[in-house]
Amino acid sequence: MFSLARSTFAKSARAFSTVRPSGLRDIARVTLIGNMVRDPETRITKNEKEYVSYTVVTQANRSRGTEEPQSTPTFHRVLSFIPAQNQYLTKVAKGSLVYVEAELDVKEPDPEAESGSFAAQRQILLRHETLRVLRSPRKDKSEASSNDA
Secondary structure (H helix, E strand, O other), X not given: OHHHHHHHXXXXXXOOOOOXXXXXXXXXXXXXXXXXXXXXXXXXXXXXXXXXXXXXXXXXXXXXXXXXXXXXXXXXXXXXOOHHHHHHHOOOOOOOEEEEEEEEEEEOOOOXXXXXXXXXXXXXXXXXXXXXXXXXXXXXXXXXXXXXX
16 A cells, blocks of 8 residues: 555656756846835936836834834835836836836946945846836825816
8 A cells, every 4th residue: 555655656746856947047036015216217328228217115014022113114226128118117106006026136246346336336236027006196185186276
């Protein structure tokens, strides 16, 4: 009976392999849910390529042995190099609650760069993949009444 179970398990078990199927690559993806800090900005790279930059703030609630949870804001700058989505991104308003998926890219510091310079620092780049608006910002009463007039 046990030999039958063992042989059945052996046939159904996947063999472990360190070889990656072709076409697959490692990926570091970040998911953020937070508020848009300011309206997204269109910028131009050194190579004259247009991209959109936006910043999302998230709140991490940490209660380290205290009765009151401490809320720590973290600001995340995200860059979009996808022309088809850039027009949509520029219409997302400051204060919107957004869901963002981005690819994390870490650039190690240049060992030959001058100490304290930008190139001598580790750079973390969040490359935009998707954004969904979960809630639009509330309009002020004064804004709403001036738009009705």
